[in-house]
Amino acid sequence: MNLPKKFEDRMMELLKEEFPLYKKTFEDTRYGGIRVNTLKISTEEFEKICPFEIRKIPWIPNGYFYNLSDQPAKHPYYYAGLYYIQEPSAMTPASILEIEEGDKVLDLCAAPGGKSTELAAKLNGTGILVTNDISNSRAKALLKNVELYGIRNAVITNEDSVKLKKFFPEFFDKILVDAPCSGEGMFRKDATIVKNWENQGVEYYSELQKEIILNAADMLKPGGMLLYSTCTFSPEENEATIEHLLNERPDFSIEEIPMKEGFATGRPEWINGREDLKRCVRLWPHKIEGEGHFLALLRKKKDSLIEATEDRYIGKKVKLPEEFYEFLKDINFDFDEDRFVLREDKIYYNPDVNIPDKGIRIIRGGFFLGEIKKKRFEPSQSFAMGLSKVDFNNIIDLDSKENDVIKYLKCETIELNKEHKNGWYLICVEGYPLGWGKVIGQTLKNKYQAGWRWL
Structure with missing residues (x-):
């Protein structure tokens, strides 16, 4: 790389005898890093399932180097939010x-x-x-x-x-x-x-x-x-x-x-x-x-x-559509109902802290939990990503090595190999949520957010 002369002269002035060592780094390969999302998985569990070679970043408890020849952004675990790709x-x-x-x-x-x-x-x-x-x-x-x-x-x-x-x-x-x-x-x-x-x-x-x-x-x-x-x-x-x-x-x-x-x-x-x-x-x-x-x-x-x-x-309980409460029957944790907010048919769950809203x-x-559409509740992508496998009653768990998970991430319909009861399902990859799907018979109607699809 040809560095600007003004920059190079300044760095020589600041670093003095260290400057040649700094300049030599431009001949080296840069380092790729991923940081484990401990909201979803521990570092110990991640190390067990990680599909590519990693080594610890010494100064980051949940950080790892990866080989630049690997493509961590092209793995279902990335779409499940298990790690963030970040310079070390x-x-x-x-x-x-x-x-x-x-x-x-x-x-x-x-x-x-x-x-x-x-x-x-x-x-x-x-x-x-x-x-x-x-x-x-x-x-x-x-x-x-x-x-x-x-x-x-x-x-x-x-x-x-x-x-x-x-x-x-x-x-x-x-x-x-x-x-x-x-x-x-x-x-x-x-x-x-x-x-x-x-x-x-x-x-x-x-x-x-x-x-x-x-x-x-x-x-x-x-x-x-x-x-x-x-x-x-x-x-x-x-x-x-x-x-x-x-x-x-x-x-x-x-x-x-x-x-x-x-x-x-x-x-x-x-x-x-x-x-x-x-x-x-x-x-x-x-x-x-x-x-x-x-x-x-x-x-x-x-x-x-x-x-x-x-x-x-400090909020007041708002009246929400029955369709939303019907959906919540399959959710396995308690919401504080005073924190629900309805804005233009969209339902949100406020943090437990007062903030200005205007x-x-x-x-x-x-x-963001979802929205009411023609007297039915459509759960949001963010709602799925904020859950864990045990938080929802109906689960379809896909294998990261099988093609169905890629079909799901591409927003394609999936034919299931066995009957499921009709209704909403939390779609996971090996236990980690990816999004929603709706089952009718043996067909999984894909509800993955289109703007996030696998390209």
Whole structure:
């Protein structure tokens, strides 16, 4: 790869004797990574059934390297949401941010959703995840991944940080800001990023990041934690952004990040900055098996004068069509009926936390269960993906090695080899839900979401 001379000269200046080692990484093959979705399967179980060769990523508890010759996105387990394909270094921010069950969590710059899916797995169905992206097209990709990975407690928004701050002042326990950046750490992975770097430059992103991180800081509760990350090397976008936050919001401090093999400290000397910036972490492609990344973990000082407020969901029971309740007879877990919401014939299940429902662009508010069509209930794809095999009475379980599972994922009708009672079935691959089907005699009418079909 021909790197821009301006970039190469700057990296030589920063890295000095390490620069040849960094430059040599462009001759190496990049690393492929998958992260196991622990909402659906444990790492131990995944290792038993994984259909291709993997090895552990040392610094990610549920992360694995895979051979680039394999195609994990072309296996039914991917369509079941058992794993997310993600560059190994990019797994680090969500792994480091400690999430407790019941937390209110914000992923501010979330699309396409890799970090959000891990944050949701840590929440384990409790609390709330507000996952946001300013781009409408990218927010739609984020929606698909939230649904594919079986997340039931998410609200997906499409706003800028200035607008969100007005609606969520000091609201969140944890915030992840994977900020838009110049992408220097991903040059090896994607050569098109180099052109963006030449067009936009470091300065553009540096100013944008300073605005975003201050808005994020104002949405964090006292005592809360904020994880800032980028996939760039530029100190103006990294240490300088953190120093800007500390200067503007003196109630923040930098927390230690546990150092793993290959991790490097922040470099305050590159901006003539404060000594505690060394607590930040840099991931370099010549030191780990991954691309470039920067991370800073920050805590907001706890203010004991602020009183805790009641923020659990307070709703009123709505009258829903009988067809919906008839369908629920085959569901094997209890819903809190006060959290059902009916919007234009669509039924949602709200997270157990109050959030604003007007004034901000919400792509998806809560767990979408399905819709009423001509006096019948049609369950949604997201409803299927948010269930486990034991949650529904009627199951058809397909073998990942047989052709029927591919036919199902291609939205084709399947002829069954034995009689089933008529009605709705949760279609699984070896026990992991893929979607819905409706049986009539020995014919399975395919209800897999057309926009997700196997291509």
